[in-house]
Amino acid sequence: TLPQMARAARDLGWEYLGIADHSTAAAYAGGLSAEKLKEQWREIDALNARTQGFRLLKGTECDILPDGALDWPDAILAQCDYVVASVHSNFRLSEAEMTRRIIKALRNRHVTMLGHPTGRLLLAREPYPVDMLNVIQAAADYGKVIEINAHPSRLDLDWRLCRHARDKGVLIAINPDAHTMDGLKDVRFGVGIARKGWLERVHVLNAQRLPSVLEYLQIS
Secondary structure (H helix, E strand, O other), X not given: OXXXXXXXXXXXXXXXEEEOOEOOOOHHHOOOOHHHHHHHHHHHHHHHHOOOOOEEEEEEEEXXXXXXXXXXXXXXXXXXXXXXXXXXXXXXXXXXXXXXXXXXXXXXXXXXXXXXXXXXXXXXXXXXXXXXXXXXXXXXXXXXXXXXXXXXXXXXXXXXHHHHHHHOOOOEEEEOXXXXXXXXXXXXXXXXXXXXXXXXXXHEHHHOOHHXXXXXXXXX
């Protein structure tokens, strides 16, 4: 539950936790309807109103559809504190098509970051074909964050691309992709990837204190 996840995050010494369930297209993974998403936001607002020293952020992990459109309309995305855009289907596009698909999504002004950018599952699924150098350049051009997904089956962005993203001025977010309280601890694997990729605290959005994150996200 949201209170349980918030409590687990506080127990880790965190100041904030972003909640970003899947959008409707990812029904296989519990994707939310618009009504369920708004119900979740109301619960987050209520929890934040009675909690001091900690904040839940209202997000979504929005599917990037095959044509590069986003699964939620702009009217919903605009109400999120942050938006993670991710590919979860149609992995068989060509490299050029997949690259165009992702870059189109990054152009959306409501998108905050790109989630698990190559879609790989270690020892289970190869990355989909994508020109990550062009994607990183697009993230730099449009001021987007790229995720290091810290789940041990993903570890994506690959450490070998972290330094390139850093040199392009792209911020990284280290996200645990947690579906349980215990899953929050997976963030440590992402920290290891960031260190291996020559990142320091200044290069990681959610290594910053809450006021700096709220300022970056332009929320009060």
